[in-house]
Amino acid sequence: MVFALNGAALGSWAPRVPALSGQMHAEPGPLGLALLGASVGMLLAAVVSGRLVERTGTRLMIAVSVVIAGLLLPAIGATTSVPLFGVELLVLGASVGVLDVAMNIAAVQVERDEGKPIMPLFHAGFSVGALIGSAAAGLAASHDWTPDRHLAVAGAFAIVVLLVVLRDVPGTRPPHHEKATAPRVAPARRPVLWLLAAVALASAIAEGASSDWSAMLMVNVHGVGQGAGALAFSVFSLAMAFARLGGSWLQQKIGPTRTLAFGALLAGVGLVSAALVPVPAVGFAGFALAGAGLAASFPVALGLAGEAGKREDGSGGEREIAFVTAIAYTGFLAGPPMIGGIAQVTSYAGSFVVVAVIAVLIAPAAIGAGRAKAAEGRRKESALPGAVR
Template sequence: MTQAAGPVPRDSGVIGARWAVSGLFIANGILMGSWAPKLPVLMQRLQISESVAGLLVLVLGLGAVSMMPIFGAMVTRLGSARAVQVAAVLATPTLLLISLMPGLWSVAVAIYLFGGFMGGMDVAMNANAVAVERARRRAIMSSCHGFWSLGGLAGAGAGGVALYYLGEIGHSVLVTLVFAAILLLVLPRVLVDGATEGQAKAEPLRLPRSPLPYLIGLMSLCSMIPEGAIIDWAAVYLRRDLGASLSLSGFGFAACAGAMAVMRFMGDGIRQRLGAVRTLRIGAMVGALGLGLAALAPTPALAILGFGLAGLGISNLVPIAFSAAGNLPGIAPGIGMSVATTLGYSGILLAPGLIGFAAEHLAFSIIFGALALLILSSLLFSRLARFADFDQQNH
């Protein structure tokens, strides 16, 4: 397996390699979060319907899924530091490009590039987090995803205000400047890793024959589909099926997102103490219990509690899966990571439409109950989480 080159460099000022990769997650979260309040503005400017807007969201997802393997290969050939530099720089102008494009087709191309380079950055920064974990012999992946959640909340929360006061282009300029400023601060301090020349030549850029990265990808898929379902459908379930008020219906996703953010900052310490396998198993059971409670809840309050419990449970499943994918024996970290992330994020891409179709024929209580079983199915692959662990004698 390709190993990270050298130890983590000493901190420069207040930011070292560990905080540099955390900064990348914050920047990616800010830019992605800024997309959320932008879609209604695009719909108004382009005079498009909800169905066409849904296709634009699909284009974003297709961009991400198609670019992830390319940047995974780049990680293998050049190292995660170089790959994340390329992806981040290419992603920098894309939100502004979306605002400047005049028509539907040009906007669609810009959205594809936005999703593609953001997806490429996602693969590369996760691979860099794995390299930092290996070099430091300490788990950091869960907190990195916690920083992404904070960035996403900041981008989405401040985005509406910025759009109101600055307009579409002004909002994009501001977000682009913030994103670029973070990159200028953290990119010089990112851990430089990469294969030796001989290793890079010895490892062909092809899909791995081992089933391990695909199984880990399925494991992440089992948690990302329920997460996507809560994002898109919790409010509809609370309002339509449980009679929640409009103001209360948004608390389903808020409870899940808040619990996930908090638990992700605690997840590295829990993983260090309990091990990745046990942490994943406990998380899967808690997540399934939460979704089961939401499915069976007779009142909105109990359902919201269930969604919060689900957030606690599933918060660390994906970070553990990604750490494991980047440490598989005999598989380059970039290749393993790209397979796992592509399969995992396809759940976010496919879940909204499939669940919307199912909701026309089934009650949401049945759907969320089935998703609880899906989370439990990740236990079938839980032994694979052992690849995310480090040699305990070094602690």
């Protein structure tokens, strides 16, 4: 439910941007800069949220971030100023960024307690929440609800759901005796975390490109109408949601590294097909394959990052998850403009071929992360007292 609330937050306000633009009388340029506020806020929050969650616990940070987001949504719906809109999105992005890190840390703790890989299932909740939020936004718009009315209801609903589920959210902090143990290695000094961050970054770039540019590819390369073109990302999102529901089963069967590598190749094939085969049905099928292939990348990378930060008492992983998340957010921030620039120089088809190559790079990064983790394990074993050197 917490993951679904996070997805619903994005799904609620983003579809109302046309109505918000109208009530602000915003030009495209200033509006685009204001919309960057959400991504910047998420990135800044992710940088500091690991230490914050480590000190206060996941439950408190989840509660605070959801309440802030719930109170901000109606304010966003009522805004009539583009600069104020940008500031509100900056704060909303920061609260969602803290929520993103905190809920993933809590999910890693549940995964440890269950003893099996279930991170893709949690991220399926995010995808479903985003779909429900966007569907509710469309319903509200079709019934002529103003953005302030719609987003006030959405914000209140989020806070009520939070109050219902919060008691069962893991929220314990690390034991105090952990502070007296040997210093932990900083995430930036661990190759395994850089490689996992590369997995998440490539996934974020491919997902952001599909979100922002799939409709343009379908309209300009495949020749479909704008309404049909908009369905490309819907197909991508639905395929991702369904694939995440089965991602835990696949990870248990073939392991995380093979799951990531297989998904990367599937996404690459789908994106290349959508880019180079000028048949609408192939384009939609390609985006479905891309959504399914990328489904496991982000949740599995975060799950492995949390495992890399696990302490002897079973806690830990806060800073490691925050490190990987912060780098991944740069992909959501910089990816779509980068793809737009490539399309300007080459073509929409050429830009998606580049996206396909980036998606395929998830495979070697995942293999490298597995080897780096194994190397860390060997070094720890050799450092134990009495170890054979």
